Amino acid sequence: MHRPTIxxxxxxxxxxxxTVSRVxxxxxxxxxxxxxxxxxxxxxGYEANVHARxxxxxxxxxxxxxxxxxxxxxxxxxxxxLMLQGISSALxxxxxxxxxxxxxxxxxxxxxxxxxxxxxxxxxxxxxxxxEDPILAALDPTLPTILCGAIDIPRVNLWTVxxxxxxxxxxxxxxxxxxxxxxxxxxAGPKDSxxxxxxxxxxxxxxxxxxxxxxVASASxxxxxxxxxMAALLAHEPAIDAVLCASDRQALGVMALxxxxxxxxxxxxxxxxxxxxxxxxxxxxxxTTVRQPIAQIGANAAEVLxxxxxxxxxxxxxxxxxxxxxxxx
Amino acid sequence: MHRPTIxxxxxxxxxxxxTVSRVxxxxxxxxxxxxxxxxxxxxxGYEANVHARxxxxxxxxxxxxxxxxxxxxxxxxxxxxLMLQGISSALxxxxxxxxxxxxxxxxxxxxxxxxxxxxxxxxxxxxxxxxEDPILAALDPTLPTILCGAIDIPRVNLWTVxxxxxxxxxxxxxxxxxxxxxxxxxxAGPKDSxxxxxxxxxxxxxxxxxxxxxxVASASxxxxxxxxxMAALLAHEPAIDAVLCASDRQALGVMALxxxxxxxxxxxxxxxxxxxxxxxxxxxxxxTTVRQPIAQIGANAAEVLxxxxxxxxxxxxxxxxxxxxxxxx
DNA sequence: ACAAGCAGTGGGAACGCTCCCACTACGTAC
DNA sequence: GTACGTAGTGGGAGCGTTCCCACTGCTTGT
Numbered sequence: 001m002h003r004p005t006i007x008x009x010x011x012x013x014x015x016x017x018x019t020v021s022r023v024x025x026x027x028x029x030x031x032x033x034x035x036x037x038x039x040x041x042x043x044x045g046y047e048a049n050v051h052a053r054x055x056x057x058x059x060x061x062x063x064x065x066x067x068x069x070x071x072x073x074x075x076x077x078x079x080x081x082l083m084l085q086g087i088s089s090a091l092x093x094x095x096x097x098x099x100x101x102x103x104x105x106x107x108x109x110x111x112x113x114x115x116x117x118x119x120x121x122x123x124x125x126x127x128x129x130x131x132e133d134p135i136l137a138a139l140d141p142t143l144p145t146i147l148c149g150a151i152d153i154p155r156v157n158l159w160t161v162x163x164x165x166x167x168x169x170x171x172x173x174x175x176x177x178x179x180x181x182x183x184x185x186x187x188a189g190p191k192d193s194x195x196x197x198x199x200x201x202x203x204x205x206x207x208x209x210x211x212x213x214x215x216v217a218s219a220s221x222x223x224x225x226x227x228x229x230m231a232a233l234l235a236h237e238p239a240i241d242a243v244l245c246a247s248d249r250q251a252l253g254v255m256a257l258x259x260x261x262x263x264x265x266x267x268x269x270x271x272x273x274x275x276x277x278x279x280x281x282x283x284x285x286x287x288t289t290v291r292q293p294i295a296q297i298g299a300n301a302a303e304v305l306x307x308x309x310x311x312x313x314x315x316x317x318x319x320x321x322x323x324x325x326x327x328x329x
Numbered sequence: 330m331h332r333p334t335i336x337x338x339x340x341x342x343x344x345x346x347x348t349v350s351r352v353x354x355x356x357x358x359x360x361x362x363x364x365x366x367x368x369x370x371x372x373x374g375y376e377a378n379v380h381a382r383x384x385x386x387x388x389x390x391x392x393x394x395x396x397x398x399x400x401x402x403x404x405x406x407x408x409x410x411l412m413l414q415g416i417s418s419a420l421x422x423x424x425x426x427x428x429x430x431x432x433x434x435x436x437x438x439x440x441x442x443x444x445x446x447x448x449x450x451x452x453x454x455x456x457x458x459x460x461e462d463p464i465l466a467a468l469d470p471t472l473p474t475i476l477c478g479a480i481d482i483p484r485v486n487l488w489t490v491x492x493x494x495x496x497x498x499x500x501x502x503x504x505x506x507x508x509x510x511x512x513x514x515x516x517a518g519p520k521d522s523x524x525x526x527x528x529x530x531x532x533x534x535x536x537x538x539x540x541x542x543x544x545v546a547s548a549s550x551x552x553x554x555x556x557x558x559m560a561a562l563l564a565h566e567p568a569i570d571a572v573l574c575a576s577d578r579q580a581l582g583v584m585a586l587x588x589x590x591x592x593x594x595x596x597x598x599x600x601x602x603x604x605x606x607x608x609x610x611x612x613x614x615x616x617t618t619v620r621q622p623i624a625q626i627g628a629n630a631a632e633v634l635x636x637x638x639x640x641x642x643x644x645x646x647x648x649x650x651x652x653x654x655x656x657x658x
Numbered sequence: 659a660c661a662a663g664c665a666g667t668g669g670g671a672a673c674g675c676t677c678c679c680a681c682t683a684c685g686t687a688c
Numbered sequence: 689g690t691a692c693g694t695a696g697t698g699g700g701a702g703c704g705t706t707c708c709c710a711c712t713g714c715t716t717g718t
Contacts (some may be wrong), residue, residue, distance in 0.1 A: 003448065005674055016698035021676060030696060050449055051383035052674035055703050061379065065429070074410055076607055080402020088431040092440045100429040101396070102417040111421045119332065120379055120426070131361070132344055142369070224611060282553060284585070334704055345668035351707060359666060384673050439702030 004044040013040035086298025123305040132228040151194040163292035169202025172272040181242035185215040189246035226253030248273035264317035270329035285327035342369035415627025452634040458522040475630040489645040490630040492621035497650035498531025501601040506632040510571035514544040518575035555582030577602035599658035614656035617651040
């Protein structure tokens, strides 16, 4: 009648409760016994009760993914979704479940902080590009934490997984230099983004003497960010012949502006994106861009967390980026 | 030293364990006692252990959101993200947490089904536009379920929350008729979408004698779906002077095609989108579209589930759509 | 004055696991 | 033959709640 318990399985297999538990958790059991227990599990259709397990073991087998972005921005950008997919796919085959915490305002942030509790979760994957996130400060240092995007905070139990933004910045910059551009504008991401800052560092170093700090502008990640920042830069320096964007969405906004101004891409101005989102291959002209393995960042985050919880001593991960040359630069 | 338990609070307040539990769960407690217990809770910094609570009560205080789309598609479209945000915001202030299940392939689907277990979850919010989803079939009928998008399956413990697609279809169709279009093409969504079908029904009825079944084409939700389907329709009937799309992303693809063909929007062809995504206001020309309250669908789904679990007898919800007139039609 | 009700309370039992200690049965060394 | 491992096993105790029943001390009615 009721859902079978471990005791039912034990009775069915003619063994003790402890032995069934050992079979479930990989303890030492004689091969003959293990086979009998596994058969009994199958016959009963037994499925362990997660709450009883968590109560007894202290583990909850839940990871949280935390998103902190203003309302409407979160999924406007496919980036976060792809990271979630990466996390999710890395969790396939495990017993871990993924708790989603979205904090777009104060109330939601409060809820997120309340839920980010070692008693509820085994670990946290924090997806935000913002350097100063109040949630980070509120996080219990006991709770193993992976940061994807935010700066590497000195703390125990904390690791980072992100793309090699410095190298990515270099790749784009070198490319436009090789193609002959000399007056290179840089659209950085928002000021509070660690990635954006690091990319600019890579771009600066690659551009060398051609780097002009007056051609660097901060802009939001979206298309209008690109349009506005590019318009301002062009007003200041009409001779710009290449622009390195912080995102593909920015690049789209830039290309729309250039088109409206009658400037040809790439003939007059080379445009390089960042991310290699799906639409980058489909827009006109197809976008030359620096690919970052977004889903893989998510997957690695989950794996690093896994290893940390298994008692290993994992290392933070920096994933390589790759230049995808298409028509825009 | 250790995390305070309900017993610690009881001792601190000088009451029994049962009384503290009653305070926590809104049972009958004398006002004086309640105040004393609440003070003790605050002093101890007590926070109930969710696993013990779930084990004892049988409730898990977890809702699952299920996404089933092929890889890369899920968050390409901001729709799902907005629904998640809606759900999340409706959960603010409750003790419910949201478990995310993404199923883009067979393995992940298997994991999702394993996790969709009444012992783990109190209820399911299923976000898919597909009529036949294997996960739906595998769902335990015991588990209260809300469908957002999929067809209304006859089952106990199941409700739907979605936009009024029929009315939305009518709104767009009437509008282009009023503006003078007479040769109206319809880009439906994918064939296995219930919403898409319903919208076409609304469009058909509103177009009346001007409805031409040879000008209806199925297309995927994305931009290239719009481009391809529209190209085929134009080859068949060059006189098309309006097109009703199933999504804003389709509309974008259509407008890009029309522009490439040298047809003006809206002068030669009126284009109506569906959704009113953020970019609809920003594209060129700004898109006339049928707004559906996507985030609110998610929020209502969570609320309906809540009510169902509270023992109420909620009703399925159909939310009104709204025509947003901009420049494209 | 006494029975009956009733609001408020305490604490035993149960929820279904894991952890760990004690125990058995067998092999091995002396 | 006895002592000593050692691999394998059973089950008690405990995890921190909720649920519910029994109990107390008042109020109310007769």
